[in-house]
Amino acid sequence: MASKFLLLALLAITSSIALASDPSSLQDFCVADAKNSVLVNGLVCKDPKLAEANDFFFSGLQLAGNTSNAVGSSVTPVNVAQIAGLNTLGISIARIDYAPWGINPPHTHPRASEILTVLEGSLKVGFVTSNPENRLITKVLEKGDVFVFPVGLVHFQQNVGYGNAVAIAALSSQNPGVITIANAVFGSKPDISADILAKAFQVEKNTIYNFQSKF
Template identity: 70%
Template sequence: MAAKILLIALLALASSHALASDPSPLQDFCVADMDSKVRVNGFVCKDPTVVKAEDFFSTGLDKAGDTGKKLGSNVTAVNVNKIVGLNTLGISMVRIDYAPKGLNAPHTHPRATEILTVIEGQLFVGFVTSNSDNGNRLFTKMLKKGDVFVFPEGLIHFQFNPGHTNTVAIGALSSQNPGTITIANAVFGSKPPISDEVLAKAFQVDKKTIDWLQAQF
């Protein structure tokens, strides 16, 4: 009896894990119909008889992104909003450009694991585990050209270029639309703003500090 209960529990765990990421496609492709008014989890399929090769195509990843922003980095995403043929295929990618001392600020992808490859330059990268599993343990690594690093799904992670030359990285993500939550933007730049009383207590600082931080976003 105990063995049967354990088997059921393992099957339930396996099935829940299978449903945790994008669902598997049930046909060759489901090119997103961005003009459809129907709302589903993903995008409605375009009529396959009008699908073109261009629905699976994009250009521009050879061009450097603008790193002249405050943080000195730029993310060029290639997801289902860029290539409609990615709909239901469970994959997307990004090009990230970093100026010297450029930072891709701490953020999460709520629907995807990311695997990152450094193409040029160097990066200091890291992620933080969840509160309960490993007590917010920090994993970091210095990467050079050709190195690869994985950021598990949903965990806060970052990349920083410590060098004096530009860095380029390519990332692949296990979702057609992984989403991005930049921690500082979400906490201090929400609309409407989170109460300064709540944030002051959460971060154990005074309200003036919170007001100043919110003003930056």
């Protein structure tokens, strides 16, 4: 009886471990059917017999983004919204352009880690570890350098050169998401109460109203 119980326990543990990981793909691909109204965690597959080369193709990363904005940067994403064939594959990329001294403001990707490669220019990059340490890990990157931002952690990039900079980011999700900290905190709809934010940031409410007016 004891040996049977032990065997059942081992089977249960093995099953729980197997169920804890992402399932393996059961088909070659799952091209997203954006017109399907069924709600799933991802996008419904269209008939694979209807798949074509354009479902796996995107053109335009050679084009510089428009950095004439308040932060001096532009992100060109290539995720499942741009390439339907990325559905279920767990990967995406983005091009990031930076004007001189432009920034990609502090933000997080809730569903992906990121690996950034500098193609042109010099970038100061960094991320902050979670509470309670909140330790800043930062480095200046040059052309050809690579840096990793772990999933969910607040991170940023700044062009620290006098010319334009370009980077390519690879992400471990077909739809990594992005939460820009300032936009989320000061630009929510409706506004987060100024009382809450004033206490959180230890400033006067008028300061909060000023920040909210910018977003």
